Each structure stands twice: as structure tokens, then as C-alpha cells.
Amino acid sequence: MMKDDIRQVLFTHEEIQRRVSELAKEIEEDYKNLEGDIYCVGILKGAVVFYTDLVCRIGLPVRFDFMIASSYGNATKSSGMVRILKDLDFDITGCHVIVVEDIIDSGTTMEYLKKYLQNRKAASVRLCSFLSKPSRRRVDVDIDYCGFEVPDEFLVGYGLDYAGLYRNLPYIGVLKREIYEK
Numbered sequence: 001m002m003k004d005d006i007r008q009v010l011f012t013h014e015e016i017q018r019r020v021s022e023l024a025k026e027i028e029e030d031y032k033n034l035e036g037d038i039y040c041v042g043i044l045k046g047a048v049v050f051y052t053d054l055v056c057r058i059g060l061p062v063r064f065d066f067m068i069a070s071s072y073g074n075a076t077k078s079s080g081m082v083r084i085l086k087d088l089d090f091d092i093t094g095c096h097v098i099v100v101e102d103i104i105d106s107g108t109t110m111e112y113l114k115k116y117l118q119n120r121k122a123a124s125v126r127l128c129s130f131l132s133k134p135s136r137r138r139v140d141v142d143i144d145y146c147g148f149e150v151p152d153e154f155l156v157g158y159g160l161d162y163a164g165l166y167r168n169l170p171y172i173g174v175l176k177r178e179i180y181e182k
């Protein structure tokens with residue numbers, strides 16, 4: 001069973017839903033009087049679960065797009081180099097882009113993506129990340145909307161994976177060390 005591999009539940013499904021609603025309301029307030037299209041850009045695959053919950057609670061017209069970015073490294077530590085494996089499908093010139101990410105760890109992936117999107121002449125680029133691990137930051141990244149700050153533990157669920165699994169757990173859990181250290 002997936003749940004046997006979890007040492008502790010950090011955020012229950014109910015806590016997550018409450019927080020996601022708050023983030024969506026904040027975004028709605030901030031964007032409701034802006035001119036120009038709003039593009040929610042989800043970073044596949046980790047952000048998918050958060051993305052769908054979030055966008056359904058934003059009471060404004062938004063457009064969907066997705067990117068795949070990969071930072072080189074092994075399964076639990078990233079290395080600092082970023083590669084774009086799937087780019088945007090649309091031209092975002094003059095648009096308001098909200099990047100939706102699962103977790104900001106070292107910050108390398110997001111620093112790279114934010115610069116990349118700003119160079120595409122978006123009217124604005126903001127970042128909404130479900131989780132942030134401030135103690136692991138190696139480059140400064142402004143998170144405009146952050147769900148929760150978390151300690152330096154390996155987390156899974158609600159989109160976050162270890163070796164491709166656990167993404168469909170409906171809560172955020174700490175993965176037992178013996179799972180990824182074996």
C-alpha cells in the first residue's frame with residue numbers, strides 16, 4: 001500500500017483544499033481589474049493536481065498552457081541545469097502569466113523559467129507555488145503566491161512524486177527514508 005511508505009502526513013486533503021481556495025481568491029482579487037489575457041502555465045507533471053484545483057476556484061477567465069522542464073540530477077536532488085522539454089503552445093506577448101508549480105526547492109528551475117517567460121514579452125509573470133522549502137534555496141526566487149512553507153524532507157503526494165509514484169495521494173506526506181535510501 002502507498003500509505004505504508006509515508007512516515008507522516010504534513011497536510012491533509014482538507015487543509016490543502018482550504019489553502020488552495022485562499023490562494024485562488026487572492027489571485028482573483030489581484031487580477032480582476034487587469035487588462036489582457038491571463039495564462040495559467042502549469043509545470044508538468046508535478047503541478048497538475050494543484051493546477052486543476054486552483055484554476056477551478058479562480059472566478060476569472062483564464063487560458064491554460066503547460067511546460068515541461070527538467071533539472072538534471074537524480075531523483076531526490078537537483079543539479080542546477082535546466083532543460084525545457086515542452087515549450088508553450090501560445091504566444092504570451094502582452095499577457096499576464098501565472099506560473100503554477102508544485103514546489104520550489106533550490107529555486108534553479110523557477111529562476112530559469114521566470115527569466116525565460118519574461119523574455120517572451122509577457123505583460124507580467126508571477127509565480128504561484130504550492131510548496132516552498134526555504135532552507136534549501138540556492139538562488140533567490142520571489143514566490144508571489146505560496147501555499148505552505150515546508151521543512152527539508154522528501155515529500156510526496158498531491159502531484160509530487162518519488163521515481164514517478166505517489167503523485168495521486170490526496171495529501172502531502174513525508175516519504176520514509178528507507179524508501180529512497182535503499
Ligand code: IMP
Nearest residue numbers: 078104105106107108109154155160161
Ligand atoms: P528546484 O529547481 O531545486 O527548485 O527543484 C524543484 C523541483 O524539484 C520540483 O518541481 C520537484 O519536481 C522537485 N522536488 C523538490 N523537492 C521535492 C520533494 O520534496 N518531493 C518531490 N519532488 C521534489
Ligand code: MG
Nearest residue numbers: 043044046102
Ligand atoms: Mg517539478
